Amino acid sequence: MRKEYDFSKSRKNPYASQLKKQITIRLDEDAIAYFKGISEELGIPYQSLINLYLRDCAASHRKLDLNWK
Numbered sequence: 001m002r003k004e005y006d007f008s009k010s011r012k013n014p015y016a017s018q019l020k021k022q023i024t025i026r027l028d029e030d031a032i033a034y035f036k037g038i039s040e041e042l043g044i045p046y047q048s049l050i051n052l053y054l055r056d057c058a059a060s061h062r063k064l065d066l067n068w069k
Helices: 029-042 046-058
Strands: none
Touching: 029 046
C-alpha cells in the first residue's frame, strides 16, 4: 500500500443518488409474513421484495382507496 493517495482527479459516485436509504418502518406481522412467504417462493430477500412492490406502486402512481367511517 502507498503511504498517500492522490484523489485530486477523483469524481463523485454517479450512482450515489440511486443508493438505498435505511429507515425504520412499522409493519403488521401479517404483512411481513405475507412478503416473507412470497420471498421464499421467489428466492429473494423479503425486504427487497417490499422495496420492489413499493417502487412499482410509485411508478404506476397507484393510490390506496381509503375511506374513514
